[in-house]
Amino acid sequence: MCGIAGIISNKANSASQLQEMLVAQKHRGPDHTGFYEDQGFACIGHNRLSIIDTSSNANQPFKDPSGRFILTFNGEIYNYKELKSRVQDYNFRTTSDTEVLLALYLQYGKDCIQLLNGMFSFAIWDIKNKKLFAARDRFGVKPFYYSEENKFRFSSEIKALNLHQKTAPNKKVWSSYFLHGSYGMPDETFYSGIKQLPAGHYLEYDFSSEALTITKWYNFEEKIKNRNSIKKLINLKEEYLALLKDSIKLRFRADVPLAFNLSGGVDSSLLLALVDQFKPDTDINAFTFYTGDKNYDELPWVQEMIRQTNKPLQKVKLSVNEIQDLALKISQHQDEPFGGIPTLAYSKIFKTASEQGIKVLLDGQGMDEQWAGYDYYLNQQNQTIQGLKKGSSAFKKEVIEKEFQALAIKPNYPTPFKSKIQNTQYRDLFYTKLPRALRFNDRISMAFSTELREPFLDYRLIELAFSAKDEYKINGNSTKHTLRQIAAEFIPKNTSYAPKRPLQTPQREWIGNDLKDWVATEIEHLKHSIFSEWFDHRSLKLEWESYLNGNNQNSFYIWQWVNTALLISKFDDFE
Known part of the structure; x- marks a missing residue:
């Protein structure tokens, strides 16, 4: 988990500006700051948080043996060991996933991204042809922001781009946020001069022509339509559980200490149970937050799970007197609006873990989107916020000036599937719930120089669960029906069948x-x-x-x- 940045420009001050960009996002990778300059054409930079192969040999930007290609990479390729065996005619000098990624690019070109199981955002500069290739993972776990002002610039965080350009608010996005709760479309930000590369896309930039092309490389819709859903529930459960165990195993690949985040819900409880199976004799720390308000805290459910596994539990309390200072700090890291006090509470977990020398945490993000877990899947309301009463609104249109209201565009999301439930899941995965949660979580983990891994976001799991029949997701008044049946084999029934609690802080x-x-x-x-x-x-x-x-x-x-x-x-x- 790291920070990447680059400037594709012939301006003389590009090198000094990139150095300043790297300083602005150093919290993403305090272990090493790397810099490469192709003078008169490009500057490529990297902030490293060392996770796999912590030696200096794996520092970035990383150069291929010929010296032609320069890679800056943020994220993890979890299946790098399996992919390494596919590389031909290449002598590896590190044990890093970084070098495997670059070697795959040399062999397969841009098609290499189809092979990757992981979270990633990377850019490769071709010194010979003066072209940039950059890609973002399937669901956008890792960020990639860019600006076309002064040629082409990119970074992991908006604040780095904002250092050297005046960027006005994107009024359409802000107005839509106030009126509809939208955080922008996949290529938008709250800043008029800054865009993001959408999840599952890659871009190519040509220095000479200044031509920028963006291509969708992960066609989720086609993969689902071409996939035969499993007809028998027992077969679905068996295949999903096998993939889930493999996903967790892959995400334990690290050369530094790991821990995980635990709430009282079915998702993280199942994660804990499976981690305990995978590492039964290892004292892997579990972290959970609480506020001291029994109406919201999930401690009773968390402690019940901990008693079952005997894993060490660290309870991290958020007090009301911390909110003011913490809200300002996290807001400055987020750069854009974020979710509220629960995000602040969650950030304290990463702070505590970091202070104890833990660099990697796992959590249970992604289950609700792939198994239709939010309450609005039951009532089929067109909501994007969990826990709202029927007919109620989370927004106050009347406080917004009418001229500014007129700038808002009510989001109209694609509906590529016959199933209404699948279309809502598709919206949540690529436009609403998941993108904003991933952004919130990336910033708060990186604010404290920690890596967050999400085993449930393995694309194999999402494709399998998404393609399942609607009745395997919703059964009566129960959401995540199949997942709850799987979980019941590992965790207490009152946890596996408990409804999702939308509020976790007062x-x-x-x-x-x-x-x-x-x-x-x-x-x-x-x-x-x-x-x-x-x-x-x-x-x-x-x-x-x-x-x-x-x-x-x-x-x-x-x-x-x-x-x-x-x-x-x-x-x-x-x-």
């Missing part, structure tokens, strides 16, 4: 009580910022007062306002 209560003065201050900041003209401040004040008076069924819209205020400094140049 965000609503804290905002209206302990944090109300801070929230009021942040709302006031909006009046005197670049964002001021976006709001009807009278309506905003009335909604805030209504919330304080008990109309607080959800707090998402309040967090939107606070989140926006916290990001004011990112756009100071445009006041």
Whole structure:
């Protein structure tokens, strides 16, 4: 897990600017900072967090034996050992997955990405032809941002690109965020001059012609349509469990200590149970967060699982008096709006793990999207937020000025499948739930120089579960039906069949009580910022007062306002 950056330009100051970009995202890889310059054409950089082959031989940017190709790579290729045996006529000088990736590119060209099982974002500069090839993994676990201002620039984080260009807010994305809860389409960001390479795509940039082409390399829709779904439930369970065990085994490949995150839900509980099977005699630490509020904390379920496996548990508490400072810190790392106080609580796990020398954590992200686990799959409402009551809205359109409202575009997501459940899953996987969760989690893990691995996001698992019949996902009032049956063989029944709990922190209560003065201050900041003209401040004040008076069924819209205020400094140049 690392940071990548590059500038494809003939400007004389490119080298110094890239060095500054690398400093801005050094938290992503504090173990080594690498730099390569093809003078007059390109500068390629890398921030390294050493996980596999921690020797200096595996430092990046990594050069092939001929010296023609320069690789900067962020992520992990979990099946690198198996792929290494496929490489011909190449003498490896490291045991890293980095070198395997470059060797595969030499042998297969851009088709090598089809072979990769992992999370990755990488760029390869061709010194001879002065061309850049870059690719992002199937589901966008690892980020890739770019700008076409001053030729072509790319990085792992927006803040690195923002150092040397004035970037205005992307008003369409911001307006759609306030009105519809959208975090942008797969190629968009909240910044007008910065885009992201969509998940499952690669790009090619030619220095001479300045031509940029973007190509979709992972055709998920075709793979599902060409796949025969397993007819018998018992066969589905057997195949899925075998793949899941293999996925976990692959993600234990590391030359540094590992741990994992644990909540009280079925997903992470199953992960714990299978880790215990895989490493029964190893004291692998489990981390969980709590707030001290029994209405939200999942400690009872977590502790029940821990008693079953005897794995060490570290409980990490988030206190309300930490919120103000932590929210500002995490907001600066996120660069864009993020999910709320649960994200802050989750960030403390990575901080604690990092302080104890742990570099890699596993978690249970991805099960709800592949097995239709959110409550809106049951009522077939067109929602993207878990836990909302029928007919209710998480947004307050009336506080947004009408001219700014007009910029919003209600997202219209593709529906490539006959099944409504599959179309909702497809939306969640590639447009809504998963992309935003992966972005939140990448930034908070990297803020504390730790790598997050997600065994349930192995593409083989997602393709298998997604292609299963609807009745294998939803059964009566039970979501994730097949997964719960699998889990029941390993974890207590009251955990495997417990409904998904949408709320894990007392965000609503804290905002209206302990944090109300801070929230009021942040709302006031909006009046005197670049964002001021976006709001009807009278309506905003009335909604805030209504919330304080008990109309607080959800707090998402309040967090939107606070989140926006916290990001004011990112756009100071445009006041």
